[in-house]
Amino acid sequence: MNFVEELKWRGMIHDIMPGTEDQFEKEMTSAYIGFDPTADSLHIGSLVQIMILVHLQKCGHKPFALVGGATGMVGDPSGKSKERNLLDEKTLIRNLTSVQKQLEQFLDFDCGANSAEVVNNYDWFKEFNFLDFMRDVGKHMSVNYMMAKDSVKSRLETGMSFTEFSYQLVQGYDFYWLWKNKNCKVQLGGSDQWGNIVTGTELVRRKGGGKAFAVTTPLIKKADGGKFGKTESGNVWLDKTKTSSYKFYQFWLNSTDDDAKNYIKILTLLSQEEIAKLTTEHEEAPHLRLLQKVIAEEVTTRVHSKEDLEMAIKASNILFGKSTAEDLKSLDEETLLSVFEGVPQFEMNKADLGLGILDILAEKTKIFASKGESRRMIKSNAVSINKEKITEDVQLTENDLLNGKYILAQKGKKNYFLIIVS
Secondary structure, eight states: OOHHHHHHHTTOOSEEOTTHHHHHHHSOOEEEEEEOOSSSSOBGGGHHHHHHHHHHHHTTOEEEEEEOTTGGGTOOOTTOSSOOOOOOHHHHHHHHHHHHHHHTTTSOSSSGGGOOEEEETHHHHTTOOHHHHHHHTGGGSOHHHHHTSHHHHTTTTTOOOHHHHTHHHHHHHHHHHHHHHHOEEEEEEEGGGHHHHHHHHHHHHHHHOOOOEEEEEOOOBOTTSOBTTEETTEEOBSSTTTSOHHHHHHHHHTOOHHHHHHHHHHHOOOOHHHHHHHHHHHHHSGGGOHHHHHHHHHHHHHHTOHHHHHHHHHHHHHHHSOOOHHHHHHSOHHHHHHHTTTSOEEEEOGGGGGSOHHHIIIIISOSSSSHHHHHHHHHTTOEEETTEEOOTTOOOOGGGOBTTTEEEEEETTTEEEEEEEO
C-alpha cells in the first residue's frame, strides 16, 4: 500500500515537501508526530494525527510518537493568540504517562522492524545546557528566517516571549535528533505545524548535511465552521473518565451528513470501496444515518472497547429507541449518570421505599403536584419506573434500585426524573 496515496484519497494531505513520496516508495521509512502533553488525556482532535501513524504503520513504515516532555515546559505558539501557561514537572509527568498509554491503544509496538516507538524529547534536552544549545543549534538559523514564520508574524502586534519565539528551534532540534539517532526522515503534523516542521528539515540540512521531509494534514473543522472536537461542554476527550463512552458515541452519532462523509475517511480504517458503498447507501436513505452509526461504532470501539460501545448503544436506546428494563439495569453507574445528566433529580431515604408509590411521586419527590395527579397519570398508563409501566399499588424495594442507589421515573415519553436513594 502506498502511504501518500492512502492519505490523498482520504483527504489527509495539506502540504507535502517535494521528494517525500519518493522517499516512502524507496524504502521502509521512519516518521514521527509530536503530541503535546498539556492535559492528562488527548482529545479527538489528536485522532487525526494518531490515524496518520496508524496508516503509516499499516503501509509498512515505522512510526515514532514523540511526547513533548521538554517542549511541554515551553509552549508551542502555533495557532495560539496568547502565551500559554507553563506546566510544572509533576503535572507534566502525569500527563506524559497518560498520553503514552492512549497512544499504545492504536499502534503495534511488537511487530518487528516497523514496530512503533514512543520517545520523549526530555531525554535529549535534560542534559543540554543553554549555551550549548545556542552554539550548536541557534547559530544555524537566522532571526530573519525565524521571524518569517506565520506563528511568529501573527503574534508580533500582541507580543511574544523569547520562550515561545525559540520554540521552533526546540522542535527543529527534535527532528534533527531523531534523524541522527533514529534514522527518522519525515515529520508529520497538522497544517499549523508546517513552519516548525520546515525548521527541522532545514536544521537537518544545515547542521547534519542530510535530507528530511514533511507532510501536514488539514485542520478539521465542522461543516458549520465550528472547531472539531468542541461541544458546549468543552473538548471531547479520549479518556472515558473525562468524556463518557455514551457521550463519545453520541458525538459521532450527532454529526451532520457533510461532516460524516469527511470523518469516515479520516477516522476509520475502512477501504475506499467500503466507504463509497456506505456513502451511496446513506444518500439513498439519509434518515437512517448509516454513516454516523458506522463512524460512531468504529471510533468508539477503537478508542474505548467493544464492551463500551455496547453499553453506549444500550444507553442511547434507553433515551431514543426501544429498550427494556434489563437494558437499564445493565448500565454501570458512570453511564447511567451520563445518560441522565441534566434531568431533574430528587433525593429520598431508603426507609421511604416502604411508602406507597403515590406518596413517593407526590410527597417525597414532588415529581407530581399531588397524589391525585399521580393517580390519574398512572391510570392513563403514562408513568414508568425503571422503564416499566406501573400501577398505583406497586411496592418499591431495594431490589428496584439501579446500581444500589437510583430509581428512574418517567412521566410520558420524554420526561425523566432520577431519584437518588440514600
